[in-house]
Amino acid sequence: MSISRFVQLFEQAFNEGALLKCTLSRSRASAGPDLKNIYLRKVELKKGPHVAFTYRYKTRDEVKNLPLPEAIALLQQWLGTQWLNADLFSTGQDATLSFAKNGEAALTLKKPAQTTSPDTRHDRGKNRLLSPEAPWLHAQGITNARGEVLPTAQDKWRQINKFLEIIEALLKSHPLPPDAHIADMGSGKGYLTFALYDFLVNRLGMKPRITGIELRPALVEFCNKTAREAGFEGLDFIADDIARYKPERLDLLIALHACDTATDLALATGVRGQAEIIVVAPCCHKQIRKELHPHNEMAPLLRHGILEERQAEILTDGIRALLLESQGYRTQVFEFISTEHTAKNVMITAIGGAREKKREKEALEKVKALKEGFGIGEHYLEKLL
Numbered sequence: 001m002s003i004s005r006f007v008q009l010f011e012q013a014f015n016e017g018a019l020l021k022c023t024l025s026r027s028r029a030s031a032g033p034d035l036k037n038i039y040l041r042k043v044e045l046k047k048g049p050h051v052a053f054t055y056r057y058k059t060r061d062e063v064k065n066l067p068l069p070e071a072i073a074l075l076q077q078w079l080g081t082q083w084l085n086a087d088l089f090s091t092g093q094d095a096t097l098s099f100a101k102n103g104e105a106a107l108t109l110k111k112p113a114q115t116t117s118p119d120t121r122h123d124r125g126k127n128r129l130l131s132p133e134a135p136w137l138h139a140q141g142i143t144n145a146r147g148e149v150l151p152t153a154q155d156k157w158r159q160i161n162k163f164l165e166i167i168e169a170l171l172k173s174h175p176l177p178p179d180a181h182i183a184d185m186g187s188g189k190g191y192l193t194f195a196l197y198d199f200l201v202n203r204l205g206m207k208p209r210i211t212g213i214e215l216r217p218a219l220v221e222f223c224n225k226t227a228r229e230a231g232f233e234g235l236d237f238i239a240d241d242i243a244r245y246k247p248e249r250l251d252l253l254i255a256l257h258a259c260d261t262a263t264d265l266a267l268a269t270g271v272r273g274q275a276e277i278i279v280v281a282p283c284c285h286k287q288i289r290k291e292l293h294p295h296n297e298m299a300p301l302l303r304h305g306i307l308e309e310r311q312a313e314i315l316t317d318g319i320r321a322l323l324l325e326s327q328g329y330r331t332q333v334f335e336f337i338s339t340e341h342t343a344k345n346v347m348i349t350a351i352g353g354a355r356e357k358k359r360e361k362e363a364l365e366k367v368k369a370l371k372e373g374f375g376i377g378e379h380y381l382e383k384l385l
């Protein structure tokens with residue numbers, strides 16, 4: 001009796017456009033392994049209104065859209081057998097159906113917690129580059145189990161979104177093939193690698209192959225496990241040194257906060273692999289600082305440690321951009337994310353395919369002049385190239 005009344009309330013809320021959500025919880029083993037909840041809501045599809053079922057597994061979500069009669073048949077079949085609790089939220093009334101151990105059902109009706117109309121657009125999350133509800137974000141310690149960004153992870157969340165905005169803009173002007181091959185050099189714990197994969201697949205509909213290269217085996221193991229659990233088939237991580245990584249095909253190379261000359265190793269791999277797009281956010285800049293022996297007008301300023309440090313950063317990244325230009329890339333150097341969030345905030349992007357002998361020669365001449373003025377014997381990237 002209670003089951004049919006609950007299903008009737010669900011049907012009524014659906015038909016009246018009042019259904020906000022229906023949550024199935026307290027699953028029995030027969031519901032399926034690792035399945036934690038099922039959420040039902042109304043969606044307006046081209047073929048008419050449907051019920052969207054979101055199956056929430058331990059580490060991933062799966063969505064299926066079904067016509068109302070099929071959804072009702074499933075609810076009747078599941079309630080009390082596979083799921084021992086169901087909550088209905090609608091703008092008219094809330095209801096809870098709960099089963100005791102002896103199988104007895106109890107239906108409780110309550111005033112609605114929310115009375116504003118539901119959003120039934122199929123693509124309601126499309127304006128976001130990444131859904132915070134993605135289960136891998138929880139595995140990465142960025143969100144809680146309810147898909148809310150943790151207060152301690154707000155900076156990371158902002159950084160992820162800014163990074164995806166930059167990628168989105170680059171791909172708009174320079175689209176890559178849908179099966180693009182991508183390398184992330186020094187991928188670390190992998191949250192930017194996962195974000196990139198999720199964005200390319202779920203937002204842009206691409207089928208990329210992304211490889212994260214990381215020295216630390218424990219991080220690689222963690223990332224591979226998380227990728228498998230998330231069902232990210234084209235995402236893999238290998239424990240290796242960037243210096244040894246020689247991809248057969250490379251369309252996009254990223255290296256974010258790879259330490260000191262690891263950024264140069266990554267850039268050299270991108271250039272040799274003829275990557276169409278290169279995106280790096282350099283980290284520390286020790287190599288050039290050791291090489292600095294200025295004998296130009298800057299010399300008196302660079303007696304001060306902090307100014308010398310900043311000058312070394314400018315020279316390291318400025319020369320990197322010029323060396324990329326000497327290899328036919330168009331570059332941009334800009335603030336990745338405000339220094340309020342991270343001290344490592346410069347980003348260099350490079351777009352290939354602009355071979356022009358005169359420009360390339362000029363770029364090398366500028367590098368030569370800078371090296372002379374600042375008494376720099378060698379820039380590591382120059383040596384690698």
Ligand SMILES: C[S@@+](CC[C@H](N)C(=O)[O-])C[C@H]1O[C@@H](n2cnc3c(N)ncnc32)[C@H](O)[C@@H]1O
Pocket residue numbers: 185186187188189190191192213214215216240241242243255256257258259262265283
């Ligand atoms: C500061 S973390 C950045 C991680 C990630 N890219 C991010 O932005 O969150 C730099 C990572 O690069 C890795 N790394 C440094 N040198 C490397 C090399 N030569 N080969 C592979 N990984 C390297 C480190 O182990 C570290 O995990």
